[in-house]
Amino acid sequence: MKxxxxxxxxxxxxxxxxxxxKRDxxxxxxxxxxxxxxHDKxxxxxxxxxxxxxVLVMNNTRVIPARLLGHREGLQGVMEVLLLNQTSKDEWEALTKPAKKVKLGTIIVFGDGSLKLKCVGIKDEGIRVYEAIYEGIFLEVLDKLGTMPLPPYITEQLSDKERYQTVYAKYPGSAAAPTAGLHFTKELLENIKKKGVEIVEVTLHVGLGTFRPVQVDDVLSHHMHSEAYEISKEAAERLNTYKKLGKRIIAVGTTSVRTLESNYKNGFHHGHYSTDIFIYPGYQFKVVDAIITNFHLPKSTLIMLVSAFYNREKVLEIYNEAVKKNYRFFSFGDSMFLK
Incomplete structure (x- = not known):
């Protein structure tokens, strides 16, 4: 598949x-x-x-200021680190530029030295594993030194950082927002509940697996990086009940799709997990009946997921028509509801 x-x-x-x-x-x-x-609405x-x-399933992850600029201890030259995945309390996988300058034991210093990252592992494709060295509360330190990791196609500064968070964001850990959820307001969610729609929250921390571009000619050769997710006991029990009742499960965003489809094995299961699921045409969906999602990058794993849910040729027709109708694309763009 090319x-x-x-x-x-x-x-x-x-x-x-x-x-x-206004979000909505x-x-x-x-x-x-x-x-x-x-239908245009x-x-x-x-x-x-x-x-x-x-049933509306939403990803309640919160974006952290994961982009850090520093320098190697005792040396000049800017090092850029994008925190991707927290593997233990003080250990992170991170995309590093230039990665070739970071060897085992290399220490990168940020700000006045209130945060240091020591390389304790080397992975492929520019990813390093770091031990965080700091005093106090890590997220407070990060808040002072890091910036919001907006995608490279967004060149304007964001005046209000909360606009890159969903109104229901709770648990910090993502390197990017689950952007399909950015359209919801608190008022709209209240009206949805009043209509009798059940809302279930799951948590998937968005990392490299979601937004890294495909760099191979053959789609099947692409490697998805793992992302951490959690489903609470209450959420799993509710989802299992709704599934048995035959309710329509609507995933808000591709991250919710990946969480649900990864987790479901003769039922939903609560706990902490990781997923590297790669959904492309030919995939048979197990639980997701409808998807709310934005318009995605060409050649991305996300447009492949949408194509798997509907039809590749028709999805591309819809995208080309949306361009003509001046729909806005990507993270801060417009949305679609595939039902």
């Missing part, structure tokens, strides 16, 4: 550089997969798409 099969032309002006003034005023493209129909109209037979 990567070119998932390519499309996207003019620069269609890439959203900032969020809409973004555009919403509703896709009826059964009848191959599309706004996100606040999504309320009309829900019934009391629906």
């Amino acid at each position: 990567i070119e099969l998932f390519d499309y032309h996207l003019p620069k002006e269609n890439i959203a550089q900032h969020p809409e003034d 005023h973004s555009k919403l493209l509703v896709i009826d997969r059964k009848n191959d129909l599309t 706004h996100f606040y109209d999504i309320l009309d798409e829900f019934t009391e037979n629906d």
Whole structure:
């Protein structure tokens, strides 16, 4: 399966550089997969798409200021570190530039030295494992020294950092936001609950597996990096109940899709896990009945996931039509509801 099969032309002006003034005023493209129909709406109209037979599954991860700029101890030259995955209390996997300058034992210093990262492991593709050396509370130290790791296609500064967080973000740990959830407001969520829709929260900390570009010609040769996720006992029990009742399970974002599809094995199971699931055309979905998602990068694993859920040719047709209709793409862009 060639990567070119998932390519499309996207003019620069269609890439959203900032969020809409009001979260739920973004555009919403509703896709009826059964009848191959599309409808142009706004996100606040999504309320009309829900019934009391629906379950909305949302990823409540919170983005941390994971991008750090420092230097090797005793040396000049800027080192960039993007924290990706917390493997233990003070140990992190991180994308490092330039990685070739970091050997086992190398120490990178940040700010006034209140945070140091010592390399204790070397992985492929620019990833290093670091032991964090600091005093106090790590997230407080990180908040002073780190910046929000906005994607490279966003070139404008974000005036309000909370706009790169969902309104239901709770548990810090992500290197990127689960962007499909950025469209929800607290008021919209309350109205969704009033309609009888069940809302279940899971946690997947977004790391390299979600947003790293595919760099091979053959899709099947692409390696997905592992991401940590958690499903609480209550969430697992509720999901199992709703599944048995035949309710429609709607995943908010590809991270929720990957969490649900990874976890389900003759039922949902609570606990801490990791997933490197790679969903592309040919995959048979086990539990997800509908998806709310943004418009994704060409040749990305995310457009492959959407293509697996619907149809590759039709997805590309929809994307090309969305370009013509001036839909806004990527993290701060508009959304689609595939039902």
